[in-house]
Amino acid sequence: MALIAPHGASDLRPLIVDNAxxxxxxxxxxxLPSLIMSSAAAANxxxxxxxxxxxxxxxxxxxxxxxxxxxxxTTDGLFWPVPVVxxxxxxxxxxxxxxxxxxxxxxxxxxLAVMTVDAVETLTDDDVATILDKVFRTDDPEHPGVAAFTxxxxxxxxxxxxxxxxxxxxxDFPETFRTAMAIRAEISERGWERVVAFQTRxxxxxxxxxxxxxxxxxxxxxxxLIHMLLGKLKPGDIPADVRDASIRKMVDLYFPxxxxxxxxxGFDMLYAGxxxxxxxxxxxxxxxxxxxxxxxxxAGVGSYYGGFDAQTIFDDEVPDGALTLEVYRADHTAxxxxxxxxxxxxxxxxxSPEDFVLLSGTKVREMLGQGIAPPPEFSxxxxxxxxxxxYQEIDGTAA
Numbered sequence: 001m002a003l004i005a006p007h008g009a010s011d012l013r014p015l016i017v018d019n020a021x022x023x024x025x026x027x028x029x030x031x032l033p034s035l036i037m038s039s040a041a042a043a044n045x046x047x048x049x050x051x052x053x054x055x056x057x058x059x060x061x062x063x064x065x066x067x068x069x070x071x072x073x074t075t076d077g078l079f080w081p082v083p084v085v086x087x088x089x090x091x092x093x094x095x096x097x098x099x100x101x102x103x104x105x106x107x108x109x110x111x112l113a114v115m116t117v118d119a120v121e122t123l124t125d126d127d128v129a130t131i132l133d134k135v136f137r138t139d140d141p142e143h144p145g146v147a148a149f150t151x152x153x154x155x156x157x158x159x160x161x162x163x164x165x166x167x168x169x170x171x172d173f174p175e176t177f178r179t180a181m182a183i184r185a186e187i188s189e190r191g192w193e194r195v196v197a198f199q200t201r202x203x204x205x206x207x208x209x210x211x212x213x214x215x216x217x218x219x220x221x222x223x224x225l226i227h228m229l230l231g232k233l234k235p236g237d238i239p240a241d242v243r244d245a246s247i248r249k250m251v252d253l254y255f256p257x258x259x260x261x262x263x264x265x266g267f268d269m270l271y272a273g274x275x276x277x278x279x280x281x282x283x284x285x286x287x288x289x290x291x292x293x294x295x296x297x298x299a300g301v302g303s304y305y306g307g308f309d310a311q312t313i314f315d316d317e318v319p320d321g322a323l324t325l326e327v328y329r330a331d332h333t334a335x336x337x338x339x340x341x342x343x344x345x346x347x348x349x350x351x352s353p354e355d356f357v358l359l360s361g362t363k364v365r366e367m368l369g370q371g372i373a374p375p376p377e378f379s380x381x382x383x384x385x386x387x388x389x390x391y392q393e394i395d396g397t398a399a
Contacts, residue, residue, distance in 0.1 A: 014051035029100040033092040041099040049163030051180035052283035058160035081278035087152035118159035145271040169266035184288040191223035197284040207333040210342035271304035274313035281341040285325035336375035
């Protein structure tokens with residue numbers, strides 16, 4: 001059986017070039033004006049290069065940016081939930097010219113992509129207000145996604161790109177970073193057909209582990225793709241290498257063979273809640289997944305979004321047929337003292353909060369920093385050991 005079709009295309013359309021074309025572009029770029037991109041624009045280039053943003057061919061212009069922000073469709077009717085833009089303080093070229101795009105996240109700012117500039121436009125105050133309202137549902141400068149977006153500048157540089165490499169992701173995370181092409185190939189090799197994706201930017205505790213297991217069973221899926229974000233997060237979040245080590249330990253010890261793939265993708269977190277959940281669905285479909293787990297406050301931050309906004313957006317704003325992938329809706333999961341197992345809290349209406357093992361993120365961070373493992377009902381001891389070592393190291397450095 002063929003894998004699920006990519007979004008908006010019959011085949012993946014990665015913008016990464018082959019070795020011969022890379023050599024040509026490197027030579028051409030020596031004579032081109034260059035621009036050091038923002039981290040967000042560089043992450044967009046990586047996602048387009050890796051096939052995750054199929055069928056996009058480059059950065060969106062002002063009309064498409066506003067259409068996607070307001071209606072989740074481009075001007076030619078492609079469903080897309082979040083603007084994919086290259087914003088800067090200025091642009092060294094005019095429309096019709098070629099531009100070398102260099103990497104802000106690697107020493108020496110090496111070449112990342114080359115673009116043909118179709119348009120150089122300026123976002124107005126009203127444009128920015130619309131984007132913030134529709135995509136982030138707030139204009140609060142303390143919101144990390146809003147802060148990152150507004151810091152990039154107002155000059156919108158659009159046009160098709162050719163991508164030369166995957167920035168630092170392939171070098172820093174050789175065992176984990178995978179393109180959409182590579183994930184599809186491995187899914188086929190494993191003989192999987194129904195694949196459920198689990199998005200994470202955090203370590204996985206017992207509740208997350210059991211949620212993946214519930215989805216596997218409820219959907220009669222062949223496997224789970226644990227797909228972790230490897231790019232920039234907000235201060236205080238656990239770095240990708242620590243998350244990776246703890247997740248792999250959990251999978252190795254507690255899941256049967258050939259039921260879980262642990263991989264990662266190169267993107268900066270938007271913290272855009274509902275809109276980002278839809279983007280997650282788009283690029284998990286491109287990676288070959290048939291389902292995406294969407295839980296409480298998926299891709300959220302603070303109290304900017306309602307607990308289930310990232311689920312209801314699929315009912316209220318995503319048109320029928322816009323996506324082939326289906327959403328697996330999850331409630332908050334926790335260990336039930338009454339039942340001696342992890343359950344979705346909605347499935348235990350007779351429980352009070354005292355019947356669950358519930359720990360705040362702050363409390364867990366405090367315990368780990370003190371070398372105290374959370375209860376085994378909350379976190380696997382082998383996972384806690386990795387996290388304790390990390391927190392004790394940074395706390396020791398800070399001291």
